[in-house]
Amino acid sequence: MNTYVQAGVSGVMIGGLYAVMALGLSLTWGLLRIINLAHFALILLGAYVTYELTTSTGADPLLAALVLVPSMFVLGVAIQWVIERFQVDEFNSLLLSFGLFIIAIRLISNIWSADFRQIEADENPYASRALFVADIAFPVPQLMALGAALVFAVASFVVLRRTYFGRALRALAYDREMAAAFGVNPRRIGMLAAGLASAMAGVAGVLIGVNQAIFPQLAFEWVGLIFAVVILGGIGNLLGAVGAGILIGLVAGLVGVAWTPQGAPLVVFLLLILALLFRPNGLFGRLGAS
Template identity: 45%
Template sequence: MAQAIASGILTGGLYGIIAIGITLNWGMMRVINLAHFSFSFLAAYFTYQITVDTGIDPFLTLFVTIPLFFIFGVALQWFFETFEIEDFMSLLVTFGMFLIFESIMRERWTADFRTLSSTEVAYKTEALRVLGLSLTVTRLAVFLVAIAISLGIWIFLNRTYAGKALRAISQDRAIASAYGVNHRQMALLLGGIAGASAAIAGAFIAVIFVLRPDGATDLIGFIFAVVILGGLGNTAGAFMAGIFIGVVQNVTGFTSLGPGFAPLITFLVLIFGLLLRPEGLFTGIDTWLAKMLSGRQT
């Protein structure tokens, strides 16, 4: 059981990274971006292909994929802004994009399973023993990166002018514009950040998972649960919710129920969580971080 919990915590780090782009778009721009899932897997395929073709470490491909997917994210956000796509309409439009990107991946890489072998990623199967628990190096790395990204974006949103401008836009666009905030410019920046987070998630997906074009469909339910429980627009909450859902998923698989019941248990947890706290179970982490970083007693 302890091993299942530890593995769930580390898996939750990846869920948190994927959820960041979705929670930012949904919470601040009212765009429910289903295409972000296929973005993450497209980035994973890019990572896979570059690694196979060049032989470089998959994480070095981030020097290519982060700028590339930042641009993709900006372009996608420009599309949303130009055609004023929000709320339910965004769900329909991005679902179509999700299917298009999935078709592109199937056409380019076929439906065959693809994976980076231990020959291409020497540390793929390496693990550390901590308190009798086996922690794989790659999953531990994704957990630490998830902490850094969620904390970094939280600081950006709460401590910088651009971040505060984004928060102001999410609360009231008209008033924010009246105070000189360029809504379109801030929206494009947010889209770029979401795209860059998809690139980072893609690198870890390529290393940890077996790739297939429809692989994103396996994660949609879990990631949406993470986004909702974490609170819309709350990256720190998404990280904590990712850990929570990762543990729920792994512990369910460890019990007699088996992994097949993990989606059902996850949605039951989501329902009870919404009943207890409709705004999200982990929205309080935002206040806690603010107090901790300001030096006040929590």
């Protein structure tokens, strides 16, 4: 029985990591109508920068966020400026961001090679740390990811509900022309939102670097899974993305123990298909948290 409980707990915490990775994508897709595949490359780049800064300086890996958050924000703003400048629509944003994604993965491969990279245990103070409740382990790196997902989702909910920026962003999502007619600056609001989404990608990259080994092809493994989190949670629903990430992590963890780890993706995507047949807008509703 303890095996299943531990698998469930581990799955929930890994689901928190999925949620952190999904939040920025859900924000840009649901509120800006931009399907940003480059988001995955930014996460991977953040993980490599975390690895590089930690191994070269010996600093705490979490301190990489001090570099990544502002730099990723600027990069996200630059990408959104291009999208706004050339009036790229939702479908073409998928093609544009896919091109950026492939270019970024190739650059990462050229700089760091295709070898596996991981912060050594003596440089990563969180790698082997865990909290125990009875016989159940709660690894600290995964707890940090779950905590970050919850903090980001709640903070985003408050911002979207209580601030001018949030109300303007929601207005743009529902009717861009009407929002502009009432004084909302679509370009400025869009670039700020894209910057925040990319900053979230930077934080996700730090957490990936702390949690696991990285290699360039890892980003391809994230695409289907994180899209599943965004869609199941409801596109644009940031609290829903956290709930969906936890649910998918839980299911994958339990299936991995009860059946086989290779069967977990099959079960996850079968459940996604069934859920969307009955809940086309996701389990928690599209833009429900906005």
